[in-house]
Amino acid sequence: MTKSALQIERAKYQPKVPAALKGNVKAVDGEYTQSVADQEDIKKLFPHTYGMPIITFEKGKESKPAAAVNVGVILSGGQAPGGHNVIAGLFDGIKAINKDSRLYGFILGPGGLIDHKYKELTADIIDEYRNTGGFDMIGSGRTKLETEEQFNKGLEILKKLDIKALVIIGGDDSNTNACILAEYYKSIDAGVQVIGCPKTIDGDLKNEQIETSFGFDTACKVYSEVIGNIQRDCNSAQKYWHFIKLMGRSASHIALECALQTHPNICIISEEAEALELTLDDVVNQIAKTVALRAEDDRNFGTVLIPEGLIEFIPAMKRLMAELNDFLAKNDAEFRIIKRSEQRKYIISKLTKDNSELYASLPDGVARQLTLDRDPHGNVQVSLIETEKLLAEMVATRLAEWKMDCKFNGKFAAQVHFFGYEGRCAAPSNYDADYCYSLGYTASCLIAAGKTGYMSSVRNTTAPADKWIAGGIPITMMMNMEKRHGCIKPVIQKALVKLNGAPFKEFVANREAWALSTDYVYPGPIQYFGPTEVCDQPTITLKLEQKEK
Numbered sequence: 001m002t003k004s005a006l007q008i009e010r011a012k013y014q015p016k017v018p019a020a021l022k023g024n025v026k027a028v029d030g031e032y033t034q035s036v037a038d039q040e041d042i043k044k045l046f047p048h049t050y051g052m053p054i055i056t057f058e059k060g061k062e063s064k065p066a067a068a069v070n071v072g073v074i075l076s077g078g079q080a081p082g083g084h085n086v087i088a089g090l091f092d093g094i095k096a097i098n099k100d101s102r103l104y105g106f107i108l109g110p111g112g113l114i115d116h117k118y119k120e121l122t123a124d125i126i127d128e129y130r131n132t133g134g135f136d137m138i139g140s141g142r143t144k145l146e147t148e149e150q151f152n153k154g155l156e157i158l159k160k161l162d163i164k165a166l167v168i169i170g171g172d173d174s175n176t177n178a179c180i181l182a183e184y185y186k187s188i189d190a191g192v193q194v195i196g197c198p199k200t201i202d203g204d205l206k207n208e209q210i211e212t213s214f215g216f217d218t219a220c221k222v223y224s225e226v227i228g229n230i231q232r233d234c235n236s237a238q239k240y241w242h243f244i245k246l247m248g249r250s251a252s253h254i255a256l257e258c259a260l261q262t263h264p265n266i267c268i269i270s271e272e273a274e275a276l277e278l279t280l281d282d283v284v285n286q287i288a289k290t291v292a293l294r295a296e297d298d299r300n301f302g303t304v305l306i307p308e309g310l311i312e313f314i315p316a317m318k319r320l321m322a323e324l325n326d327f328l329a330k331n332d333a334e335f336r337i338i339k340r341s342e343q344r345k346y347i348i349s350k351l352t353k354d355n356s357e358l359y360a361s362l363p364d365g366v367a368r369q370l371t372l373d374r375d376p377h378g379n380v381q382v383s384l385i386e387t388e389k390l391l392a393e394m395v396a397t398r399l400a401e402w403k404m405d406c407k408f409n410g411k412f413a414a415q416v417h418f419f420g421y422e423g424r425c426a427a428p429s430n431y432d433a434d435y436c437y438s439l440g441y442t443a444s445c446l447i448a449a450g451k452t453g454y455m456s457s458v459r460n461t462t463a464p465a466d467k468w469i470a471g472g473i474p475i476t477m478m479m480n481m482e483k484r485h486g487c488i489k490p491v492i493q494k495a496l497v498k499l500n501g502a503p504f505k506e507f508v509a510n511r512e513a514w515a516l517s518t519d520y521v522y523p524g525p526i527q528y529f530g531p532t533e534v535c536d537q538p539t540i541t542l543k544l545e546q547k548e549k
């Protein structure tokens with residue numbers, strides 16, 4: 001592999017880890033747990049893994065060397081910076097248990113387990129990928145592990161390779177699968193532990209114990225760098241409004257964090273739009289008003305941050321999408337054979353009155369995007385819906401109307417952007433490099449402690465790494481019952497932006513000033529070498545959340 005000078009230097013970086021993970025480690029049981037909601041249902045569905053205690057790792061005494069253990073690892077779902085370091089931490093951890101331990105990576109996500117596609121991850125492979133971005137060491141995929149047939153097929157290869165523990169690195173859906181798999185293997189006494197790791201740039205897999213999902217830090221820093229660059233372009237050319245959609249499927253954590261880092265003129269937060277029951281028209285008016293206000297000072301330029309999931313949070317759109325999800329889940333075969341030119345008419349004829357009218361009012365492109373294939377978890381693929389274009393077009397139309405009524409005298413020219421894939425495979429920031437390595441190493445400690453159905457957890461991460469707290473959280477603790485793909489299922493509850501949380505409050509306290517300002521912040525690129533104040537800072541979101549505790 002040809003490497004850049006930065007890659008060569010970066011490969012030598014030694015991730016910082018919690019003090020408790022240096023040397024012998026002891027598992028300490030904490031409180032017994034309950035699921036966040038629907039306790040009776042979850043308990044019934046997970047009789048073997050429900051209610052287990054929280055685990056914390058502390059420094060242990062010198063102990064006899066343990067037996068070697070073979071471990072499998074899967075990268076699941078969207079890429080997130082730091083995944084390779086989770087695997088490196090896991091590798092080093094199981095080698096510290098016993099140097100003859102072996103690590104197997106399943107290829108291209110959960111599908112690799114079912115199809116028996118794997119490779120042994122030896123020291124030379126691991127060394128090649130330390131501190132690098134991407135998931136290309138073994139690849140990732142979105143196959144949903146949900147049927148007993150799949151679990152049993154997976155078990156065949158786990159048995160063949162004498163794998164005693166499987167680590168699934170994924171987001172809320174993949175960790176839900178990890179929990180179901182752990183329960184199943186325990187119920188049949190399969191002798192395979194299952195451990196999850198919290199991954200997703202979206203930042204929506206977090207709770208009291210899981211402070212953040214890995215990748216969020218780096219992805220937000222990458223997007224904030226380019227938003228800052230665009231804002232400098234705004235101040236230089238003074239001629240465009242930039243509509244910037246940011247990834248983050250449902251929750252608006254990425255948009256909010258980028259707003260806190262860059263101070264844009266407008267940032268829409270989906271969770272607020274939902275709480276205020278805004279219509280699409282309200283959102284358009286809100287943006288157009290700021291454009292008109294800035295135009296009074298000849299500031300015919302600015303930035304608008306739009307979370308990827310916005311469309312799903314506008315209540316009327318949400319109702320429409322829920323009905324579409326159910327309808328398409330039940331009538332997929334029939335819908336697929338309808339000619340593309342007839343599909344819109346067909347959907348309009350099948351929906352209930354309000355939803356049908358709303359669907360009929362949408363521009364063709366967006367209407368079509370709403371009926372595209374769902375992901376394997378039954379979710380609309382919001383990254384395919386061009387909300388940034390939709391809003392830019394609707395704002396232009398609104399301003400043209402206002403111009404006719406002499407309510408707007410400025411100029412309006414829009415540029416649209418979507419930042420998502422650009423940040424998912426970036427080389428991990430120091431925070432993500434350290435956090436991920438620690439998560440992987442902690443997973444090896446959970447394996448050594450004989451745990452299953454746990455998620456690897458590293459807390460107190462706004463303090464210096466030495467003081468980070470490593471442990472494990474029962475995955476059932478994060479679950480509730482939700483409607484997915486037309487059925488009620490146990491799933492990990494998504495963490496949305498809290499409107500009474502410190503990051504949102506900080507945004508609200510500043511947004512009016514930012515709306516009119518040209519005093520943007522330009523965060524610049526991620527720095528890997530240099531002073532701690534520049535290189536080792538966690539996200540503003542995490543700092544505010546920790547301060548609030």
Ligand code: FBP
Pocket residue numbers: 076077078079080142171172199200201202247248249308382383424
């Ligand atoms: P995960 O939840 O699997 O981490 O993926 C998150 C994400 O990056 C979202 O932000 C985005 O909507 C989606 O993946 C895009 O998926 P795909 O890579 O399949 O296009």
